[in-house]
Amino acid sequence: MNPPLQQDATLLTRWNALAARIDQATEAAGRPQGSVRLLAVSKTFDAQAVAQVHANGQQAFGENYIQEGVQKIAELKHLRANLEWHCIGPVQSNKTRQVAEWFDWVQTIDRLKVAQRLNDQRPEGLPALNVCIQVNVDRGLNKSGVAVEQAHELAHEVLAMPRLRLRGLMCIPDPVDGFELQCERFERAHAIYRQWQTLADTVDTLSMGMSGDLEAAVASGSTMVRVGSALFGSRAAA
Ligand SMILES: *Cc1c(COP(=O)(O)O)cnc(C)c1O
Numbered sequence: 331m332n333p334p335l336q337q338d339a340t341l342l343t344r345w346n347a348l349a350a351r352i353d354q355a356t357e358a359a360g361r362p363q364g365s366v367r368l369l370a371v372s373k374t375f376d377a378q379a380v381a382q383v384h385a386n387g388q389q390a391f392g393e394n395y396i397q398e399g400v401q402k403i404a405e406l407k408h409l410r411a412n413l414e415w416h417c418i419g420p421v422q423s424n425k426t427r428q429v430a431e432w433f434d435w436v437q438t439i440d441r442l443k444v445a446q447r448l449n450d451q452r453p454e455g456l457p458a459l460n461v462c463i464q465v466n467v468d469r470g471l472n473k474s475g476v477a478v479e480q481a482h483e484l485a486h487e488v489l490a491m492p493r494l495r496l497r498g499l500m501c502i503p504d505p506v507d508g509f510e511l512q513c514e515r516f517e518r519a520h521a522i523y524r525q526w527q528t529l530a531d532t533v534d535t536l537s538m539g540m541s542g543d544l545e546a547a548v549a550s551g552s553t554m555v556r557v558g559s560a561l562f563g564s565r566a567a568a
Pocket of ligand 1: 371373394418419502540541542556557558559560
């Protein structure tokens with residue numbers, strides 16, 4: 331029984347350190363404590379690791395690969411009521427049904443067709459699916475996310491869909507060195523987020539910041555940081 335106990339201690343230590351790091355960034359930004367949520371990104375780590383982090387008090391978990399996520403959600407069915415599952419990976423049209431049926435949130439909506447399918451496929455017995463629109467704030471050429479110019483139109487379209495609840499926007503800027511440069515991209519997302527907050531009072535989430543740049547994200551108004559490796563450890567190369 332020693333190895334699992336040791337692993338639990340490591341995860342607890344990292345989770346506490348991460349919570350302190352987020353609190354510190356929040357304070358440095360002059361923002362109220364508790365205004366930044368942690369999404370624990372559990373991709374490539376097993377259901378056991380999720381259960382251990384959940385036992386420390388963590389509720390929200392993010393998965394990139396839909397199949398892998400669905401498997402974990404099923405495996406942890408006994409904890410379902412206390413877990414909040416976020417899909418944070420690309421969603422192809424042929425995967426929307428699984429996302430609509432299994433997840434609580436999807437943060438990667440970047441086109442109308444996917445939004446429409448999710449709206450149509452969200453089961454009646456479940457609350458509306460929480461969604462963030464992924465915006466390509468640094469105009470990376472081959473990357474997901476709707477272009478800044480088209481983001482507002484998509485937000486309005488999502489707002490009209492009864493089985494989706496627009497919560498805000500998500501972005502993954504390419505990694506850059508330096509706090510100022512990191513903030514510059516995050517501020518672009520923040521400006522769009524502020525506009526969307528005037529559209530609907532469901533809009534309360536600006537999902538940005540990861541293990542390497544969460545301080546800049548929090549300084550720029552992030553309300554949800556998505557952290558994997560700083561919590562679960564480094565991932566095996568894909
Ligand atoms: C993997 C991933 C994360 C977490 O990245 P880390 O650098 O491990 O913290 C956050 N967001 C998305 C969309 C990811 O794919």
